[in-house]
Amino acid sequence: PRPEHVPAGRAAHARPGNQFDGADLSLAPEGQSRIEWADSQMPVLAQVRARFERETPLRGIGVAACLHVTAETANLVRTLVAGGARAALCSANPLSVQDDVAAALVVDGGVEVRASRGESLETYAAHVRALLAGGPQITIDDGADLLVSAHSMKEADELVGGIEETATGLVRLRRLEQAGELRCPVLAVNEARTERALNDRHGTGQSALDGIVRASHMLLAGHTVVVIGYGWAGQGVAERARGAGAHVVVCEIDPLSALEARMAGYEVMPLLEAAERGDLFVTVTGSRAAIRRDHFERMKDGALLANAGHFDVEIELDELRSLAREIRPVRPLVDQYVLEDGRRLNLLASGRVVNLAAGEGHPAAVMDVSFALQALCVEELVRHGAGLDPKVLPVPPAIDHEVGRLKLLSLGVRIDEPTPDQEGYRESWL
Numbered sequence: 090p091r092p093e094h095v096p097a098g099r100a101a102h103a104r105p106g107n108q109f110d111g112a113d114l115s116l117a118p119e120g121q122s123r124i125e126w127a128d129s130q131m132p133v134l135a136q137v138r139a140r141f142e143r144e145t146p147l148r149g150i151g152v153a154a155c156l157h158v159t160a161e162t163a164n165l166v167r168t169l170v171a172g173g174a175r176a177a178l179c180s181a182n183p184l185s186v187q188d189d190v191a192a193a194l195v196v197d198g199g200v201e202v203r204a205s206r207g208e209s210l211e212t213y214a215a216h217v218r219a220l221l222a223g224g225p226q227i228t229i230d231d232g233a234d235l236l237v238s239a240h241s242m243k244e245a246d247e248l249v250g251g252i253e254e255t256a257t258g259l260v261r262l263r264r265l266e267q268a269g270e271l272r273c274p275v276l277a278v279n280e281a282r283t284e285r286a287l288n289d290r291h292g293t294g295q296s297a298l299d300g301i302v303r304a305s306h307m308l309l310a311g312h313t314v315v316v317i318g319y320g321w322a323g324q325g326v327a328e329r330a331r332g333a334g335a336h337v338v339v340c341e342i343d344p345l346s347a348l349e350a351r352m353a354g355y356e357v358m359p360l361l362e363a364a365e366r367g368d369l370f371v372t373v374t375g376s377r378a379a380i381r382r383d384h385f386e387r388m389k390d391g392a393l394l395a396n397a398g399h400f401d402v403e404i405e406l407d408e409l410r411s412l413a414r415e416i417r418p419v420r421p422l423v424d425q426y427v428l429e430d431g432r433r434l435n436l437l438a439s440g441r442v443v444n445l446a447a448g449e450g451h452p453a454a455v456m457d458v459s460f461a462l463q464a465l466c467v468e469e470l471v472r473h474g475a476g477l478d479p480k481v482l483p484v485p486p487a488i489d490h491e492v493g494r495l496k497l498l499s500l501g502v503r504i505d506e507p508t509p510d511q512e513g514y515r516e517s518w519l
Contacts, residue, residue, distance in 0.1 A: 108177070108201030110216065111208075112188030120160075120193030124167075127160035131457035132499035133492060134164055137464050141172030146468050148173030153225035155217060155235040156254075157185040157445055158204045161456035163194050168464045170198060177223055179216040180204035181231035184438065185445035218242070227251065227470050229463055232399060233258035240270060248273040250470035250477065252463055254288075255279055256320070256375040257399040262481050274477035276466045278459070281484040283492045285321045288459045292451030293444065294325025297371060297397035298333065300448030304422040304437045305393055307369065310334025315367035317360060318374035318398065319346040326371055326397060327355060338363045360384055369393045371443075372403035382408040388434055395437040397444060404440045422447045457499075461492045 128135065141147070152174045156162045162178070169176045178200060180186045186206040194200040201223070203216035217234055221244045228235040228251040236253070239245040250273050253259050259279055265271045278284055301307065314330040316323050317340045327350070331337045339350035340360040351357045360380070364370075364387040372379045375398050382405065396403045410416065413426040419435070426434045438446035450456070465488045470477075497504065507515070 108203075109191075109195045110203040110212075110219070111186075111191045111195075111205040114192045114196055116189035117192040117196035120163075120187065120189030120191070121197055123160040123187065123190055124163045124193055127453040127456075128164050128167075130453035131161065131164055131460070133457045133461040133495040134168055134464065136495050136499075137461050138164075138168040138171045141168055141464070141468075145171075145173035147471055149175070150227060150249075150467075150471055151175045151177070151223060151225040152227045152229065152467060153177045153179075153220040153223065153235055154229040155179050155181050155220070156229060156231045157181055157450060158191050158202070159185065159187050159445075159450055159456075160190050161450070161453050161460065163190050163198075165460035165463060166194060166200055167198060168460070169467060170200065172464070172468070174467070177201035177220045177225065178204065179220050180208070180213065181234070182442065182445055183208045183213060184441050185450065227467055227474075229254075229467070230258050231255055233261040236273075236275065237261055237265065240265065240272065245272045250474040251275045252278055252466050252470070253481075254284070254459065254463065255399055259481060260375070266479070266481055271479045271481070273479050274470070274474055275481045276470065276484055277481050278462050278466060278484055281462055281489045281492075283458050283489055283496070284462055284484075287455050287496075288451060289321035290325040290328075292325070292455035292459075293322035293373070293397060294327075294329040295455075296444040296448055296451045297322075297326050297373075297395070298329050300397075300443040300446065301369065301371070301393070301395050301437060304395075304420065304443065304447035305435070306420075307393060309369075312336070312368040313338060313366050315340060315360070315363045315370045316355075317370065317372045317379050317403075318376075319343075319350045320373065320375075322397065323373040324349075324353075326373055327353075330371075331355075335369075338366065361387065364388050367392060369395065371395050371397050373397045374403055375399055377402040378405045379403045381405045382412065385409055385412055385428075385434060388432070390432040391435065393435045393437060394440075395443045396440050397442060399442060401440040401442075404436070406436075406440050409434065409436065458492055458496055461495065462488065465492065 158180045186204045191202045194202050226249040230253045236251045314335040315338045316327045319339050319341050327337045339355045339357050341347035347357050364384040415427040419425045422438050424436045
């Protein structure tokens with residue numbers, strides 16, 4: 090499980106002459122090609138970057154980011170640098186790191202990058218500490234490790250603010266706020282309308298099934314897919330699975346989400362019942378132990394288990410291991426757990442988020458919106474962060490609307506404007 094803050098361990102050491110701790114820098118040309126390909130599908134972020142280059146609103150600001158080190162993330166970092174920021178990047182997931190992209194950011198962008206695919210938890214913790222030691226004013230998190238660690242290390246007093254893009258991270262930060270210990274404002278990018286609609290629903294919906302199919306080569310049509318969690322991301326997974334011909338069952342703990350799933354035409358039932366029917370189980374909860382021992386004991390032979398939430402705690406792996414008489418790799422990203430009665434349960438990507446561990450994450454066109462939001466939120470914190478309360482705060486509606494406007498513009502879509510009469514009606518109480 091991810092600890093409340095990163096553990097103590099050896100310090101990270103950059104190679105002499107640069108701020109880098111990771112993979113082979115000779116991979117930079119391949120990484121640059123990958124970054125440019127993603128950039129061609131990220132027109133909203135490109136528009137933000139063009140303005141940042143003209144105005145340099147982030148001049149002299151240190152920004153530390155703990156994100157998935159992918160080509161899409163590299164284009165966010167390039168945008169921050171274009172705005173004048175001093176950017177540093179580490180990885181939020183050791184299995185999502187694209188080593189060639191990390192190398193390209195160092196060699197071609199002069200960015201501090203501390204990440205390598207498959208790095209240990211101790212190395213990851215050292216990388217987080219190294220970024221905080223650089224004294225950033227703003228953090229960008231995927232899971233809140235940077236900001237929570239800054240508080241535990243007493244490094245938060247100099248922070249202007251933070252940005253969090255996951256539901257899991259916001260749970261941690263709100264807990265910090267409720268304890269009266271949050272010392273800077275945090276903008277909840279995950280809860281912006283554009284983020285939920287595009288990133289969570291369409292991004293996770295497509296990328297999760299892409300990772301599952303890549304890892305398992307499973308035919309979805311005709312099989313029963315059990316989606317555990319029917320938030321925005323779960324809705325996307327359920328929609329895409331049904332579109333591929335699967336029969337979809339939804340399991341929920343929230344009555345309103347369960348009602349939404351039922352009214353959308355899905356079967357809704359407790360997971361203990363669904364466990365006996367599912368061919369593929371996908372957790373999308375943002376919580377822990379969604380699939381547990383009593384569920385494993387009811388699953389059919391050959392069932393597949395995948396996590397499309399966030400941390401690798403949604404499937405109770407210790408209990409799965411305790412039930413197995415043998416664990417064997419059967420594909421590069423599939424471990425087969427043979428139970429005492431001979432049933433085989435197949436775990437994808439070691440229980441880590443399957444979108445990135447077995448695939449390439451969300452499409453660039455989706456991350457275009459997410460990272461445009463984050464870039465504009467960094468600008469918002471630079472301009473107004475000093476006047477904000479140390480709370481988890483919503484993204485200002487003006488930023489949400491601007492990103493939506495830019496995305497529509499990039500798609501060549503025009504919409505209506507309200508008439509003066511309609512504006513007056515909307516603002517009147519009569």
